[in-house]
């Protein structure tokens with residue numbers, strides 16, 4: 094007699110997808126079956142652009158997010174009271190500065206520290222390289238970063254940013270930069286649909302008043318047939334990542350040039366302020382640590398202290 098078997102439960106069709114945009118509890122997810130409007134299964138949801146998820150498609154272009162694949166890293170911003178996911182699974186943080194107007198090198202250090210703390214590679218883009226008379230000064234300001242081995246790519250958004258486009262091929266990157274650096278011009282050159290998408294979102298939210306601060310992921314075409322496709326996250330309004338979630342030790346580790354000196358101070362609980370036998374202060378004095386970068390480290394560290402004072406729960 095043939096054994097009676099129950100008909101196999103119909104396997105749930107699951108699709109792998111990538112979070113392309115997050116609006117509260119509503120997510121846009123790019124899947125092999127196209128872009129789906131998705132909602133998380135449970136009450137709590139915290140997915141970020143770049144997260145890889147499993148979707149149960151529900152028809153009508155909708156779906157349910159059933160599972161999150163392990164993240165390679167997660168970038169978030171934090172201040173004393175809030176934290177917000179920004180992006181996941183990044184290979185690179187692209188920090189846009191320009192020859193004109195002046196830029197904050199502290200902001201560059203901050204972005205690099207955020208990147209290093211999550212094992213993401215920083216890439217500094219010096220835009221408006223066409224403004225030749227300002228180039229020398231900008232290069233000098235970036236010299237301490239170059240000396241540490243950080244890549245600096247000089248581009249001009251006006252010529253279509255061809256060099257940056259080629260460099261980004263196959264990467265999973267997010268663009269950050271302070272206002273006026275030409276980030277919007279660059280984004281629009283790299284991803285023509287970005288401009289339209291931003292407008293659409295504002296219209297959908299009926300917002301003249303909301304400034305669009307939604308991160309959105311855009312696929313980037315591969316540079317060659319053999320290259321892997323990459324993606325770029327544009328995050329309008331994102332100028333900086335608060336680092337309130339880092340401990341002092343984590344911050345120090347996020348400054349590459351401090352690493353070889355950590356743990357070599359005379360006192361184990363050295364605060365590297367004025368203690369005798371401080372290995373970091375000795376490295377600053379000998380020039381092994383650039384004074385500018387040391388200043389940045391100290392500034393960010395005191396901000397972390399301040400956030401902790403405001404909210405001891407950190």
Ligand SMILES: Nc1nc2c(ncn2[C@@H]2O[C@H](COP(=O)(O)OP(=O)(O)OP(=O)(O)O)[C@@H](O)[C@H]2O)c(=O)[nH]1
Pocket residue numbers: 220221222223224248249250251252270271272273274275276277278279
């Ligand atoms: N000469 C030159 N000007 C540029 C370049 N890229 C951008 N600009 C100009 O710089 C100004 C600022 O550019 P935006 O793209 O609006 O700058 P942004 O960083 O997005 O600034 P926000 O919109 O304020 O965030 C504009 O007038 C651009 O035309 C460049 O490569 N060369």
Ligand SMILES: [Zn+2]
Pocket residue numbers: 358359363364365366368370371372373374
């Ligand atoms: Zn010390």
